[in-house]
Amino acid sequence: MKRFIQTLKNIYKIEELRKRIGYTIGIILLYRLGSYVVLPGVDPNQLANLQNQTSSGLLGLLNMFSGGAFSNASIFALGIMPYISASIVIQLLGMAIPYFQKLQKEGESGRKKINQITRYLTVVITGFQAPGYIANLISQLPPEAITPFDPAVTSPATFFWISSVIILIAGTLFVMWLGERITDKGIGNGISLIIMIGIIARLPFALFGELVSRMEQKGGGLVIFIVELAVLVGVILISILLVQGTRRIPVQYAKRIVGNKQYGGVRQYIPLKVNAAGVMPIIFAQAIMFLPITLAGFAESESLSGFMAAFSNMNGFWYNFVFAIMIVAFTYFYTAITINPNQMAEDMKKNNGFIPGVKPGKKTAEFIDQIMSRITLPGSLFLAFVAIMPALVSMMGVTGQFAQFYGGTSLLILVGVVLDTLQQIESHLLMRHYDGLTKSGRIKGRSSVNMG
Numbered sequence: 001m002k003r004f005i006q007t008l009k010n011i012y013k014i015e016e017l018r019k020r021i022g023y024t025i026g027i028i029l030l031y032r033l034g035s036y037v038v039l040p041g042v043d044p045n046q047l048a049n050l051q052n053q054t055s056s057g058l059l060g061l062l063n064m065f066s067g068g069a070f071s072n073a074s075i076f077a078l079g080i081m082p083y084i085s086a087s088i089v090i091q092l093l094g095m096a097i098p099y100f101q102k103l104q105k106e107g108e109s110g111r112k113k114i115n116q117i118t119r120y121l122t123v124v125i126t127g128f129q130a131p132g133y134i135a136n137l138i139s140q141l142p143p144e145a146i147t148p149f150d151p152a153v154t155s156p157a158t159f160f161w162i163s164s165v166i167i168l169i170a171g172t173l174f175v176m177w178l179g180e181r182i183t184d185k186g187i188g189n190g191i192s193l194i195i196m197i198g199i200i201a202r203l204p205f206a207l208f209g210e211l212v213s214r215m216e217q218k219g220g221g222l223v224i225f226i227v228e229l230a231v232l233v234g235v236i237l238i239s240i241l242l243v244q245g246t247r248r249i250p251v252q253y254a255k256r257i258v259g260n261k262q263y264g265g266v267r268q269y270i271p272l273k274v275n276a277a278g279v280m281p282i283i284f285a286q287a288i289m290f291l292p293i294t295l296a297g298f299a300e301s302e303s304l305s306g307f308m309a310a311f312s313n314m315n316g317f318w319y320n321f322v323f324a325i326m327i328v329a330f331t332y333f334y335t336a337i338t339i340n341p342n343q344m345a346e347d348m349k350k351n352n353g354f355i356p357g358v359k360p361g362k363k364t365a366e367f368i369d370q371i372m373s374r375i376t377l378p379g380s381l382f383l384a385f386v387a388i389m390p391a392l393v394s395m396m397g398v399t400g401q402f403a404q405f406y407g408g409t410s411l412l413i414l415v416g417v418v419l420d421t422l423q424q425i426e427s428h429l430l431m432r433h434y435d436g437l438t439k440s441g442r443i444k445g446r447s448s449v450n451m452g
Contacts, residue, residue: 010429017187017428024186027178028197034076034174035069035201039167041160042073042137046145053140055401058290058314064404067198068205073137075171078129080194083176085287086121090114095337122176123169130168134161188421196417199410206401213399220397228398232405239386239415246271249371251353268353272372274379276338279412281330281380282387289314289323315391324384331380341368386412 011017038044054063054071063070066079094100094114103110138146146160175194182190214225248269292311311319345365354360358367390403404410 007429011425014428017425020185020187020428021425024182024188024193027182027186027190028193031076031175031178031194031197032067032201034171035067035074035198036072037075038073039075039077039137039164041146041164042141043145044073046141047071047073049140050137053136060401061286061314061404061410062290064202064401064410065195065198067201069198070133075167076175077133078126078168078172079198080172080175080179080191081287081290082126082129082172083118083122083179083191084283085125086118088284088287089121090118091337119173119176122172126169126172127165130165131161133168134164187424188417192413192417192420195413199414202401203405206399206405210399210402228402231393235386235389235411236415239411240419246273248272249355249368251348251355270344270368272339272368272375274375275331275383276372276376276379277331277334279416280334281327281383282412284330284334285323285326285387288326289319315394320388320391324388327384327387328380331383332376335372335376339372341365341372344368383412 011021038047050073051071054060059070062079062081065081066074066077069076069079090100094104100114103114106113176191179190179194182188182193184190186193210228211225214220214222214228248271251268251270289311311322313319342365345361345368348354348364349360355364355367358364394403
């Protein structure tokens, strides 16, 4: 506690860091305020059915990512997910389309062009999702709850549809802009923080709901609730290990004498992460698993049948089986585009470095690729296991909302973003020769959910 208080004092002493944190908090408060601004023409007192619909299942997960804005019929109801979907599409196109591959190699100018295309695609995706959301909203509200012109109007008019679609698109773009402002002028990755804040906002409601459920007759009582909390803490610790776990490869640098100075002759280590892809595979897979419910117009899972029903039931076997397989596949995919063994081998060769017992060049690249393949498999399998844990604990009687915090995208994003943000704060402190948040001065983060 003493070290924590001293760290807060050190943060306050650094003007730039203090302003960045204050700016970030201000943007987050603005985002949270917007999640309670209801679409014009909707009576906020008539949202009980919509909130019941989003209390569990895939719609519950969507509601969690939006910080409750989905169930509030807010102007931010669709949240940041359309932007994430657009970013995923662009990244996939970067693997297959030469034009996007060329942009990726053009440095800053190419990155700006890709960001611009991503924003246009975000508008298109939101434009498709918004009518589905509005149709579902209307079906969940009594006729008198929607009054686009006058309280006497009992059916939604064309103006309500058009204005609501425009507002939802503008809301998503505004949330995207807020995330970019945090990244530029705040602390941490803005998109990641906005997702995390939305998840945290639902935690008190989920925690209280689970407590009430356990205190009811045949609910198990307080003892079961405490056991659930202990298991949750254990899963969080395991997730931290998954984010931070590394395999170190020794690299020996040959001696060089230039003039009277000696260079090299030292041994260093390349840290290869067990989960080099971070939370990206689970976000990729989750975005795709949202497609059936999106195509169905955000309808209730119970009203669907066949394929749509199977892949809209997040506690069902086929949903979780396909979800886990996709996570494993995307882990290998994203690791392949994140880590380039050939480039690493070439950089080592240029600096007179080599892995003991391995020939420089092609053999070194093959060795690194082999190591990455071996450590990625258990990392991807464990990532898939954590992802489907909400379904497993739901079978044991845990309420749907609270189950989401036992694994899946929500827990890994929470862990990853917190570590990444703390790492940035740590860097600011160490640069100015202040003690960091830990005795070692090192916090291992993970790659942020960088969507731009």
